[in-house]
Amino acid sequence: MAPGRRTSLKTNLPAAPAHPRDLLPAVEPERRVDDWGRSERFEGLMDRTLYDFFYHLWFRCEVEGIENVPATGGALLVSNHSGALPPDGSMIAKAIKEEHSRSRPVYLTVEHFFKGYPGFSMLLPKIGGVSAHPANVHRLLCDEQQLVLVFPEGRKGTEKLYRDRYRLQRFGRGGFVAAAMRARVPIVPVALVGAEEAAPIFGHVPLLQRLTGLLYFPITPTFPHGGPLGMLAYLPAKFKIRFLPPVPTDEMADQGDEPWEDRGLVQTLAHQIRATIQEELLDMVSKRRSVWLG
Numbered sequence: 543m544a545p546g547r548r549t550s551l552k553t554n555l556p557a558a559p560a561h562p563r564d565l566l567p568a569v570e571p572e573r574r575v576d577d578w579g580r581s582e583r584f585e586g587l588m589d590r591t592l593y594d595f596f597y598h599l600w601f602r603c604e605v606e607g608i609e610n611v612p613a614t615g616g617a618l619l620v621s622n623h624s625g626a627l628p629p630d631g632s633m634i635a636k637a638i639k640e641e642h643s644r645s646r647p648v649y650l651t652v653e654h655f656f657k658g659y660p661g662f663s664m665l666l667p668k669i670g671g672v673s674a675h676p677a678n679v680h681r682l683l684c685d686e687q688q689l690v691l692v693f694p695e696g697r698k699g700t701e702k703l704y705r706d707r708y709r710l711q712r713f714g715r716g717g718f719v720a721a722a723m724r725a726r727v728p729i730v731p732v733a734l735v736g737a738e739e740a741a742p743i744f745g746h747v748p749l750l751q752r753l754t755g756l757l758y759f760p761i762t763p764t765f766p767h768g769g770p771l772g773m774l775a776y777l778p779a780k781f782k783i784r785f786l787p788p789v790p791t792d793e794m795a796d797q798g799d800e801p802w803e804d805r806g807l808v809q810t811l812a813h814q815i816r817a818t819i820q821e822e823l824l825d826m827v828s829k830r831r832s833v834w835l836g
Contacts, residue, residue: 578649579667588669589636596629597636600778601736604836605637607785610730613644616683617788618722619691621732622710622819623699629776630737631691635670637783638689648689649682653697676721683725691732692718694812701746707738708823716805716812719791723802728788731815733822736781739833780836782826786818 574582597603611617621634635648651674652666665671672678674692682688693699694713702711722729743762763777789811794801801807830836 575668578670578672580647580649580670581668584668585670589639593632593636596776597633597640600776601629601633601740601781602836603633603637603781603783605641605783605785607787608637608641609643610785610787611638611642611646611689612728612730612788613642613646614687616687616725616727617689618679618683618718618725618727618729619648619689619732619785620718620729620815620819621691621693621734622708622823623693623695624702624707624738624741628693628700628737629740630734631693632669633781634691634732634734634783646689648691650691651679651693676717679718679721680725683721683727694718694816701743704738704742704744707742708735708827710816710820710823713812713816716808719808719811719815720802723791723794723808726792728790729815730788731786731819731822733784733786733819733826734781735823735826735830736779736833739779740776740781742777779833782830782836784822784826786822789815 611619619634621630623630631650635650638648639645647670649670649672650666652671653674672682672690679690679692682690694716695702695711696714698711702709719729741762794807
């Protein structure tokens, strides 16, 4: 070896074995998700395969007052809720996407109950479902200026029997009003008819409810629902969605520095919004000639 010449030694050591997780293909290799877990790719797939079919062909949705949904800024949409596995939320969101001059995503608040079910807990965030917590709603409305859809009737609306259709249940303690006040965003009431007949409930089975751990076990011609394919069990009732004039909340600053802490004011506004939606529902049902044809 010539003096002053350097040599390098190469070792043929075996490469470290890859972690098994690295060998698994990603579910969405090019996914685009937001901070809430909403997947643009998955939601687009659902939109093309299911929402389009239900919105245009199965429920044949008719929309009124879409201009009442703000084109910019945060807003709280408040709607009646019904059906064994309610399709109303997805159809309201689809209406804004299809009919509004500025298509906007809608976030749906969902019960904490669904966290205990692996299928639902993974699916709901991907399509815009957010846990119904005041902090989540405030962040979406105030910080991110998004549209948020809430159902103040909650489970009381979905477990309602067919004989009580279109009779709104109590709107809780008015938490949705306090959330809108705190974020200083308008409340847009929404009245929807058709869901009561698309997934009617004629009774409940308490024993099976306890055995299955479900919120309720309904007696319905469309049961059971199982994932996206289970949605095909809906009856083809015609949907009519009416967006009502927004109720401003930023003008209530003269009620004090924190008007949302005034329980009387919150409850009064909640009752007024409930009465407005109830009146619109009765009007829409009275003018409907047919459940199936509208």
